[in-house]
Amino acid sequence: MSRTMRSFILILAITLVGFGWTAAGRAQSAADIAVKAAQKYSGTTLRVIWEAGLQAQDPLTFSGPEWKRLTGITLQVVETPFPEIFSKIVTAHLGGSRDFDVISYVPAWQADLVAAGALEPLDPFLDKYMPRGSLDDIHPTYRQWLNWKGKTYGIFDDGDVFVMYYRRDLFAEPANRAAFRAKYGQDLVPPRTWADWDKVCGFFTEKYKPTLYGCAIQRTEGQDYFWTEEAMRNNGVRFFDPQTMKAQINSPPAVRTLTEMVNANKSMPPGVEKWGFIEVFSAWMAGKVAMIVTWPPPGRWSEGYGNRVEQLKWLPETKVIGKVGYALPPGGHPELAAAFNLGVSVESANKEAAYLFIQWATSKETSLKRVMLPFALRDPYRLSHYASKEYRALWPHAPEYLDTLKSGAERGLLDLAIPGAREYEEALDRATVAVYAGTPPKEALDKAATEWDQVTQRIGVDKQRQAYQEWASKPNAYPH
Template sequence: MNDHDKRDFLAGLEAEVDALMRGETTRRTFITRFGQMTGMLAASGPILGLMTDWALAQQKLELADAGSPLGQAQAAAMKASMEGPADGSAFRAVEAAKTHSGVTLNMTYEVGLQALDPRNFSGPMWEQLTGMKSNVVELSNPDQYSKAVAEHIAGSGAYDVLDISPAWTPSLADGGVIAPLDDYIAKYMNPADLEDYHPLYKALPTYKGKIWGFFDDGDMFALYYRKDIFEDPKMVEAYQAKFNAKLAPPKTWEEYAQIAQFITDQMAPNVYGAGHFRKAGSPGNQFDFLQQYRANGGKLFGDDMKAGLVSDAGVKTLQNMIAANAASIPGNNELDAVSLWAAFLTGKVAMIYSWPPSGRMAANYSQSATAINFIPQSQIAGKVGYAVVPGNPEHATGFNKALSADSANPEAAYLFMQWVCSPPVSLARCMLPYALRDPYRISHFKSELYGALFPSAKEYLSNLNSSANVGLLDPIMPGAQDYFLSIDRMCTAVWAGADPKASLETAAAEWNETTDRLGVDSQKAFYTEFLKLPGATADNTVEKLGMAVTL
């Protein structure tokens, strides 16, 4: 895309954000144009070569600027892979993998930006180090599950490495779709690498006492807010006068709605207090409800596995969400994650909570890559603060790397997984401006190189670590997606004016139908396993279990 096209796109995007705020129906146009941009990301050949900071040219890798933090991280990953230390997981994986030179690994990735990492960085580096090639199969998120199951049933051996949601692990393990890694880990991995995972993430690939993958994406929600607004003397004075309290990042959801409404009242239509991705299927509704509901004391299921949604906690959660919607930008209930990012980056919104790329985009770091230039340049760089979401933030999905049980080259596939998730290599991958892998290792949060990516990167990393200390996990059990969709339908109905309690009753009935269909006793066993994980409930967060990581 040339400079003229870029200017036109950014100008049009800002106009569409403004139109959304006026309540005009421009989202279809926005998404069409967004799709055009992201469609380019999946292209191959010359177009892809132009879009990446990395290229495989004459079998020699070209690193980022050697003096930049990213360049130093990439060089450190290469050195650890080639020179050691000898007991390092990256080095051990590369040495063992050289015996598999010439093998091609087929690996699934979510379509779009996620796939740029193996296409442009980790795949070419692995080939350079081991002689093994990689074939990236881009799939939509639902297809990452359904295609893996279908190919297993067909016995095709189509895939070697699978990117899966942690919620799918029990189903795929019991179905024989993925294989345990324990024997390979004992043979090849440095055990210290497992201890480097933040405690919230360490156990996510564990099921029935075995390890079924490597966690690989810290999708922790966090609060991003405009420091210049929260610290403005006039705003501070007005808030103090009205509420006899300091204007500061909210600690409760009631405070959140109150602050959002105050900012909207003071600054609209130029700036609104908050924004959320409430569009049906976004999937912000399910994540937001799950984090608030459990922070409010709600239980997902009773001892009899009946849905616990119809409760005071359920009603309170929906009422808080309704209040937040009322304080937000016009068109709030039709926003998806990308259009919310656009509103925040262009200065239209004072607070959002979303995935970690929010912070990198707000600092204009992500936009340094050509591949992500469809995201508008940040107009709020240097003005953004970080805070923990009120109550308990949601770890909203994430990814595990799993070994396909049908792989024709299981050891080769495992070795790639060990290498790509090792501390030095995973750090470099999480630092890529165009990819969407987010920090998840303790060494990521402590990294001086990551902390130098942009001026407030250290504070950004510290907040992600603090958020994980009190974070909550998505339910990990069969039927999770069906439960999530019921929540999404419930919230969408409430935004349209349906009664909250009646909507909770409808969603609870759908949950009970899903549970009955899958088997009450079976689901109870899965849910019992889930409740053992740190972060399964607000009562057993990493912090409350005494395992909090302090930086």
């Protein structure tokens, strides 16, 4: 063999070995890469701000201990009630404190948190550690939440979406089907419009009250704006005039929407105006309502999934196992209400370690385990979650549940996410609560619209116009 040939073979072998190592490296999962890279930070403590209650049980009892076992890094969880998370993040940042390393935040707040300078851009870490294509498994709708003005600030971590749960047995009862058709001339099926919702709700209430009422939706302050935003957009409302940026939440369709929401309360249980998540959920579990619209967790709890774990011992015993149906709420375009991103605090002294925890926690393998925790409130958001054979086998109707969540993500409506989003939300929430307390809808919405215009003027009309037009151009901003 000639020297030239031997040299060629040697070079080829080195190249192939090098290629093999590269391919193997690329074949590593995002979780494996994060764990290996994070081990050099063993002994470090990361402070993470997380919603208090069941949400925090994930980092406290699962992902925190597992991350420490794998890397030697300790998670210190700062439990914070949901209404205080935004202000706590901003206050810590403005004070220059290092209160947090990892920030669990609502994507709709991202514009404000970026404008305040509170979030570290993640692109350098993604380029260094994230395998190409790993984020493609996140549902396309939810991937819209990762970026702001061309930079990545958070990795999506919670597939919140409103779902309509209904009693299969009541809808299938022959006597109910015959009576409903006789009264309305149409089939008794899960309602696809709010007008049909009122018919079905009123029908069941009239027949079964006070033992059972036709429907319930939470109406107490703090989160009412989610249902108002959803219903308004399904009725054709646009939040702003895209040219003048004048608020449109007091337009005739908006006033009609809130009027319809007030009228719907008449067929709900007495006192529903003060009902929150717990009251609605408890009534559903007890078999005292035929339909509800809320977040994904009740869909699995009411089928008995995980109800025996320590964290869920407080749950009322479910009386509707095997009777739960899943559908999109009336209008067909549910609110993608809240959700969470995981980001890195700009003040963190451990930014890379914080990012690596996020990459591991949101990875395909780890996130599936987390969304299957019965108590932690993180909901499916990856395409692989919806298709998971393990998840789909958890209870008989789990496949229908997951298919509904996926459909909701595809057709769902993004929360308003422009600078000032939290202030806009709070103003609309106050208006909705006021209407439930007796204020005329037009009066309440006129006040809220004035408050919206004041926020817009303070931030800057031109700035808000640009931000709103960019947000409104997203496929899930308005029904399509």
